[in-house]
Amino acid sequence: MTLDLPTAFRIRDIRDESPTVRTFTLDGAVQAEPGQFVMVWLPRVNEKPFSLVDDAPITLTIARVGPFTEAAHRLRVGDRLWLRGPYGRGFERLARPAVLVAGGYGAAPLAFLARRLRAEGVEVAVALGAKRACDLVLAERFRDAGCSVHLATEDGSLGHRGLATDVAARLLDANPDAALYACGPEAMLQRLAHLCRERGVPGQFSMERMMKCGLGVCGSCDHHGLLVCRDGPVFSADQVLGARGDFPSPCGRA
Amino acid sequence: MTLDLPTAFRIRDIRDESPTVRTFTLDGAVQAEPGQFVMVWLPRVNEKPFSLVDDAPITLTIARVGPFTEAAHRLRVGDRLWLRGPYGRGFERLARPAVLVAGGYGAAPLAFLARRLRAEGVEVAVALGAKRACDLVLAERFRDAGCSVHLATEDGSLGHRGLATDVAARLLDANPDAALYACGPEAMLQRLAHLCRERGVPGQFSMERMMKCGLGVCGSCDHHGLLVCRDGPVFSADQVLGARGDFPSPCGRA
Amino acid sequence: MTAPDLSVPLCGVRLGNPLVLASGILGTSAELLERVARCGAGAVTSKSCGPTPRAGHPNPTVLAWGHGLINAVGLSNPGADEEVRILRDAKARLAPLGVPLIASIFAETVQGFGDVARKVAEAAPDFIEVNISCPNVEAEFGRPFAADARDAAAVTAAVRRAVSLPIIVKLSPNVPDIAAIARAVEGEGADAIAAINTLGPGMVIDTDSGKPILANRTGGVSGPAIRPIAVRCVYDVSRAVRVPVIGIGGVTCGRDAVEMIMAGATAVGIGSAVYYRGPEVFAAIREELRGFMETHGYSDISQMRGLAHDA
Amino acid sequence: MTAPDLSVPLCGVRLGNPLVLASGILGTSAELLERVARCGAGAVTSKSCGPTPRAGHPNPTVLAWGHGLINAVGLSNPGADEEVRILRDAKARLAPLGVPLIASIFAETVQGFGDVARKVAEAAPDFIEVNISCPNVEAEFGRPFAADARDAAAVTAAVRRAVSLPIIVKLSPNVPDIAAIARAVEGEGADAIAAINTLGPGMVIDTDSGKPILANRTGGVSGPAIRPIAVRCVYDVSRAVRVPVIGIGGVTCGRDAVEMIMAGATAVGIGSAVYYRGPEVFAAIREELRGFMETHGYSDISQMRGLAHDA
Ligand SMILES: Cc1cc2nc3c(=O)[nH]c(=O)nc-3n(C[C@H](O)[C@H](O)[C@H](O)COP(=O)(O)OP(=O)(O)OC[C@H]3O[C@@H](n4cnc5c(N)ncnc54)[C@H](O)[C@@H]3O)c2cc1C
Ligand SMILES: Cc1cc2nc3c(=O)[nH]c(=O)nc-3n(C[C@H](O)[C@H](O)[C@H](O)COP(=O)(O)OP(=O)(O)OC[C@H]3O[C@@H](n4cnc5c(N)ncnc54)[C@H](O)[C@@H]3O)c2cc1C
Ligand SMILES: Cc1cc2nc3c(=O)[nH]c(=O)nc-3n(C[C@H](O)[C@H](O)[C@H](O)COP(=O)(O)O)c2cc1C
Ligand SMILES: Cc1cc2nc3c(=O)[nH]c(=O)nc-3n(C[C@H](O)[C@H](O)[C@H](O)COP(=O)(O)O)c2cc1C
Numbered sequence A, B: 001m002t003l004d005l006p007t008a009f010r011i012r013d014i015r016d017e018s019p020t021v022r023t024f025t026l027d028g029a030v031q032a033e034p035g036q037f038v039m040v041w042l043p044r045v046n047e048k049p050f051s052l053v054d055d056a057p058i059t060l061t062i063a064r065v066g067p068f069t070e071a072a073h074r075l076r077v078g079d080r081l082w083l084r085g086p087y088g089r090g091f092e093r094l095a096r097p098a099v100l101v102a103g104g105y106g107a108a109p110l111a112f113l114a115r116r117l118r119a120e121g122v123e124v125a126v127a128l129g130a131k132r133a134c135d136l137v138l139a140e141r142f143r144d145a146g147c148s149v150h151l152a153t154e155d156g157s158l159g160h161r162g163l164a165t166d167v168a169a170r171l172l173d174a175n176p177d178a179a180l181y182a183c184g185p186e187a188m189l190q191r192l193a194h195l196c197r198e199r200g201v202p203g204q205f206s207m208e209r210m211m212k213c214g215l216g217v218c219g220s221c222d223h224h225g226l227l228v229c230r231d232g233p234v235f236s237a238d239q240v241l242g243a244r245g246d247f248p249s250p251c252g253r254a
Numbered sequence C, D: 001m002t003a004p005d006l007s008v009p010l011c012g013v014r015l016g017n018p019l020v021l022a023s024g025i026l027g028t029s030a031e032l033l034e035r036v037a038r039c040g041a042g043a044v045t046s047k048s049c050g051p052t053p054r055a056g057h058p059n060p061t062v063l064a065w066g067h068g069l070i071n072a073v074g075l076s077n078p079g080a081d082e083e084v085r086i087l088r089d090a091k092a093r094l095a096p097l098g099v100p101l102i103a104s105i106f107a108e109t110v111q112g113f114g115d116v117a118r119k120v121a122e123a124a125p126d127f128i129e130v131n132i133s134c135p136n137v138e139a140e141f142g143r144p145f146a147a148d149a150r151d152a153a154a155v156t157a158a159v160r161r162a163v164s165l166p167i168i169v170k171l172s173p174n175v176p177d178i179a180a181i182a183r184a185v186e187g188e189g190a191d192a193i194a195a196i197n198t199l200g201p202g203m204v205i206d207t208d209s210g211k212p213i214l215a216n217r218t219g220g221v222s223g224p225a226i227r228p229i230a231v232r233c234v235y236d237v238s239r240a241v242r243v244p245v246i247g248i249g250g251v252t253c254g255r256d257a258v259e260m261i262m263a264g265a266t267a268v269g270i271g272s273a274v275y276y277r278g279p280e281v282f283a284a285i286r287e288e289l290r291g292f293m294e295t296h297g298y299s300d301i302s303q304m305r306g307l308a309h310d311a
């Protein structure tokens, strides 16, 4: 069931993942698919989209990047936050070995996905990238779920020096019939989408766009005629790259 | 399911029951309990309550008494009429021999009830009353359903000369543990309600009041604080006689 | 924690709980008014009564169209003389229950409002509610008085001169600035404001016949569909005046009642919800309200009142 | 019987079917406008554009409150210059599909409307829709132009002087007499009227925090809840003027579209239904409409138009 109006939950636990990223565990549950997101409301502040890291209990991993996320980071255990959703189409879980590629807080929906895939017996390798070692988040969750975790830092302070995309390419070399699932900065997704196309690897990519309604009406989250809030946020490589006429709905090819 | 808005049906069959009463069979069905009624709408004319004589196909028996029923009698096979409902609480069918008492077109809901009772294996005796022989309606339906039918006419032109209530009293004499179900003029219902009280016979009475909404909001169908459209139209003897505090709902006895 | 107190003061009269039967719903007889009181209402309002008997419009007069009701009953009423008898009877039945009686009136002229008020005051109801906002008789009477601040004020003044009972003036949402009307009637001595009457009017057309279904063609819209409009009106009115507001429109559950109170209402009218949940809706909403207060630690209705104002 | 013809003429432009994407829903980009056209719309309207870029209100800006939507997007738009680029692109994409483009505009001043109209006309849309009725920017601009017949007429005249394209003026339901506004804009050269914009405004309060949920506190109400009001407005307007009416408000299925047409609409706007049934709603309603016409023996939309008028 979708919560149509912002609904109050209390924060049960807060965990620092990095100097700028925190994970909030709430005192309630929703039913969601990995990749789906919720709109989080802080009264008098704003309402912003965040991926679910888990649905029971509801878990959110929030990077501090501006006014709203700063306000979120000021919340303490016992405080309330409001959310509506879950919204959007999540990842479609394929019965093949999985390569997950996360850039920064893009690890959030993938941690949820990893758990579900593992529960279904799928082998999961994760390429986790960030600027510095201290920015790598949720690695423990992936490990706890039974994934093999491969780190990359741009400054080389931990794991591979460079990008998660490099690691992903190597993981795909080792697993030519894997499926790729990714979430992170736009440039990373574009690069991975090209990679998938070149190699004929099925890829699914969770994208971000400015969201207002989250309901598929305001058009604010447009990506080449696709609605990130409703058709996505998870898209195929072709959709990420803006291929014409690749609408997810039957009306796509008139 | 209740039809909330007037819904169009076509008339499949019209049958003259008497010089002033006609039975209309429609080309559709609803799900109803005997005793429930529908609001029949004729555009630009009016909308009025009528009991169901059957729910599949929808069957109505309409006495011509004024502008609306005159308009209804002008309808031909193939014409449309509109109805919403069914509304109200119907008869509760008890597992005892049944005595049905009908005055005039009051036979309408009882014909429906008789069929259901007979289908459940209950013995049914019907006292059917009217002014003159030609005003007796639906006798055949009762006979076809397997009821024993006892006629009464005020002018003595057929059956017992006198009132259906007299016949009812005799039928109860013969069946002391019968239940009584009645529909007809107010005076008849009052008399029968007293009879039931005196004899300790369970009685159910379908009443009429001016109806506007049929939805239990306008208060037009008030009967001592009871709503004929929602709490009724079927009431107990005490309710017919206006006993205080005998509301059907839990709030009745504060 | 002590049990929450659901009672509210309304112009010096204490209501056992804030839920008020709205006018035109079940308020046609003393026995129905008593029944609603027994069903848990904090106060009950009689159906609006005018100077002389009116049959109202032919049927269909009320429809459930999916997200609310639409009605053009057309102010059917037995006239002020007969109404006095009904109100006296109602008052006698309500007194032992401790449930106040609100007598609703309307008229075609300013003078007429004063006359009807004086007449029904003979029955000594606890309040007189002045219905200047019925949208279903426009063709006959011209625009409702609630559509213009001066007309609304004039009616209020006439009733004020006629009776010493507390006066509630009932406003229409179908105006560009409901707060201005509220200020105008407060200025002429309204002791409380009821908001809102039905929205629109609206129309529902039967696509098989191509005809508007209501005999009056158009009707006032009520029920869940109008709740956001009603809440905004109550918010606007309660910020504009000092007198208490009865918030009416689309309330069907305890949360809805809380929303009205947070918007600024002192009491909460219940109308169409009687269709959705039966006359038992009063006790049901009262208990939902109590449960909400317990869960959220409110001990008194006033702690919630107008919370949305400092948003 | 021959297959029903769903096409309708609108000011000399032929729409393949009467369903028009309403302004503010998905009309933010050329690609989205193309998508909606491919989804089966008979015409598409771009999101209202003003003279200069506006960010609009902070979130929450749109909510689904149970019986409809409520929104205070606040006329976010990229400004007229950027809009011209979007409209040119859209026009190029729509041309091969034969789906006309309606460019919606707003401004803060009468003069501003003329300027924006002249600007967007450079992109050669098939129509210009003049949005004088957005209730969500009142605090900033004062009362919407649609609230006053003279203001509405002045805006229409300014746009009329600025462009030779067909002009659609979009009206607000939040007025005592929408027919009077319609006559006023027709008198100044409006080629068509769109009715209605959102109702209210309304308010939804969160009972846990006591705060109005929309950042703007209030917002315009749309969707199923407003349909009876919209139908009545379309009925009133279409009886008052000779120009065609685009009936908008709460249409979510074929029967709703038929109801609008019977109320007097030539075309039917679809907005909130995109939330309820997705962008695919256009083809879906189109086929429901076709099915209705087949069942009821209508061969042409015009046979149903205004049927309710002679009720
Ligand atoms: C589907 C989706 C899932 C997301 N999941 C997560 C997550 O799990 N964890 C996390 O930390 N962040 C997530 N984000 C991003 C998060 O929404 C933004 O970081 C947040 O809105 C920033 O708000 P702010 O006020 O703190 O910063 P601002 O200063 O307002 O913005 C910083 C940046 O955040 C983005 N942003 C701002 N407002 C919005 C908006 N309304 N919609 C989308 N993006 C916006 C913009 O790129 C902007 O440049 C997600 C975004 C989307 C679209
Ligand atoms: C629950 C119920 C079931 C009914 N079942 C049947 C039935 O099966 N067959 C049948 O012929 N009649 C039935 N009636 C009565 C029927 O509704 C009236 O005969 C009809 O409304 C008369 O309308 P008219 O315009 O022809 O006559 P009018 O001249 O308007 O009225 C004649 C009499 O009918 C009654 N009446 C009129 N309007 C209404 C109304 N809106 N609601 C209730 N009663 C009204 C009044 O007693 C009135 O004196 C039923 C009534 C009720 C309340
Ligand atoms: C059938 C019906 C009849 C009504 N009659 C009256 C009336 O006589 N006087 C009045 O002031 N309001 C009348 N109203 C309006 C209600 O009192 C109330 O203001 C409105 O319905 C909104 O509340 P709700 O959504 O809870 O129904 C009537 C409403 C309905 C549905
Ligand atoms: C999210 C949203 C944004 C809107 N933005 C605009 C707008 O920019 N310009 C405009 O004229 N109408 C706007 N509207 C109003 C719609 O065009 C339409 O008139 C209204 O929603 C009623 O139709 P509906 O019930 O089908 O949604 C908006 C409506 C919604 C829900």
Ligand code: FES
Residues within 6 Å of the ligand: A210, A211, A212, A213, A214, A215, A216, A217, A218, A219, A220, A221, A222, A227, A228, A229, A230
């Ligand atoms: S955020 Fe409004 S359409 Fe996606």
Ligand code: FES
Residues within 6 Å of the ligand: B210, B211, B212, B213, B214, B215, B216, B217, B218, B219, B220, B221, B222, B227, B228, B229, B230
């Ligand atoms: S007919 Fe309206 S309450 Fe019964």
